[in-house]
Amino acid sequence: MSPKISLTRYLVEEQRKDGAIPAQLRLLLEVVARACKSISLAVNKGALGGVLGVSEASSENIQGEIQKKLDIIANDVLIEANEWGGHLAAMASEEMEGIHVVPNRYPQGEYLLLFDPLDGSSNIDVNVSIGTIFSVLKKPEGAGVSEQDFLQAGAKQVAAGYCIYGPQTTLVLTVGNGVSLFTLDREQGSFVLTQRDLSIPEDTKEFAINMSNMRHWDEPVKRYIDECLQGKEGPRGKDFNMRWIASMVADVHRILTRGGVFLYPWDKREPNKPGKLRLMYEANPMGWIVEQAGGAASTGRERILDLQPKQLHERVSVILGSKNEVERAASYFTPV
Numbered sequence: 001m002s003p004k005i006s007l008t009r010y011l012v013e014e015q016r017k018d019g020a021i022p023a024q025l026r027l028l029l030e031v032v033a034r035a036c037k038s039i040s041l042a043v044n045k046g047a048l049g050g051v052l053g054v055s056e057a058s059s060e061n062i063q064g065e066i067q068k069k070l071d072i073i074a075n076d077v078l079i080e081a082n083e084w085g086g087h088l089a090a091m092a093s094e095e096m097e098g099i100h101v102v103p104n105r106y107p108q109g110e111y112l113l114l115f116d117p118l119d120g121s122s123n124i125d126v127n128v129s130i131g132t133i134f135s136v137l138k139k140p141e142g143a144g145v146s147e148q149d150f151l152q153a154g155a156k157q158v159a160a161g162y163c164i165y166g167p168q169t170t171l172v173l174t175v176g177n178g179v180s181l182f183t184l185d186r187e188q189g190s191f192v193l194t195q196r197d198l199s200i201p202e203d204t205k206e207f208a209i210n211m212s213n214m215r216h217w218d219e220p221v222k223r224y225i226d227e228c229l230q231g232k233e234g235p236r237g238k239d240f241n242m243r244w245i246a247s248m249v250a251d252v253h254r255i256l257t258r259g260g261v262f263l264y265p266w267d268k269r270e271p272n273k274p275g276k277l278r279l280m281y282e283a284n285p286m287g288w289i290v291e292q293a294g295g296a297a298s299t300g301r302e303r304i305l306d307l308q309p310k311q312l313h314e315r316v317s318v319i320l321g322s323k324n325e326v327e328r329a330a331s332y333f334t335p336v
């Protein structure tokens with residue numbers, strides 16, 4: 001049997017290979033993985049750990065969403081694990097309005113970390129897969145750090161990943177040379193490499209969209225889904241299956257495993273918002289992972305990774321997954 005490769009060993013080997021991972025970034029990724037392990041433990045305890053339900057303060061985050069206890073726990077775990085390590089200058093999170101600058105009692109690092117600490121919050125209490133999504137950027141040169149430093153296009157990410165807390169706890173990671181998957185070995189307490197070079201099939205017969213929003217969609221999305229629904233008798237000439245987990249991490253994980261297309265498009269419910277999902281800590285990291293696995297990620301009109309963010313909590317319309325399907329859906333939109 002070939003030896004198990006831990007995340008630590010994998011990262012050290014990647015660092016040695018061709019410097020794909022600088023030492024500081026490697027250490028930062030190890031800290032993020034440790035934080036995910038501890039979030040996973042909290043998730044697993046469920047009602048026994050008192051982690052279910054809404055936060056005592058019944059607070060809302062900057063997006064106007066009610067914060068669950070686990071949203072706050074996961075956010076605190078990530079902040080506390082990362083702030084003293086010396087790898088980061090600042091962090092940004094779905095759950096915090098502004099950036100969290102590393103206090104000056106700790107050494108300052110050269111990276112910026114963004115995260116959605118708990119993705120799929122509506123699934124926490126019903127014991128369905130949820131996750132953590134993260135994105136790492138290099139801090140631009142210069143003294144100090146500001147929100148402006150975070151506003152970099154997704155194409156500038158130096159690492160991105162997610163951890164899914166499901167039947168297994170799995171960490172998926174890219175540093176720009178393919179996508180690797182690590183499974184948490186609970187007895188050993190470490191992430192073990194279980195798949196390299198994940199690859200998304202170019203074609204698919206499975207789509208993921210919240211169908212209850214159909215009446216609010218834009219024409220190109222209506223046309224694309226309607227053609228899928230017509231199955232063998234329609235222009236696509238094949239039957240499609242549908243899945244919607246309502247945790248982006250779980251839907252994207254399925255697509256990385258067996259292909260598919262995921263859509264959370266702009267719709268008429270809140271016409272002034274470009275979409276529901278957040279660009280910097282949901283769409284960019286997931287978009288990069290999907291591209292690194294041979295898929296595509298688009299707003300319908302533009303490549304997601306090319307968008308120049310204007311705000312930390314900016315929202316975006318998302319179509320990602322199997323390349324030929326994303327390209328087909330995008331071809332129904334008028335380009336910008």
Ligand SMILES: O=P(O)(O)OC[C@H]1O[C@](O)(COP(=O)(O)O)[C@@H](O)[C@@H]1O
Nearest residue numbers: 116118119120121122210246247248
């Ligand atoms: O309930 P809806 O509108 O279908 O939305 C589901 C989407 O919302 C999200 O849960 C948003 O993430 P958060 O839980 O981090 O706010 C995505 O994971 C998911 O794709």
Ligand SMILES: [Mg+2]
Nearest residue numbers: 116119120282
């Ligand atoms: Mg989310």
Ligand SMILES: [Mg+2]
Nearest residue numbers: 094116118119
């Ligand atoms: Mg969240």
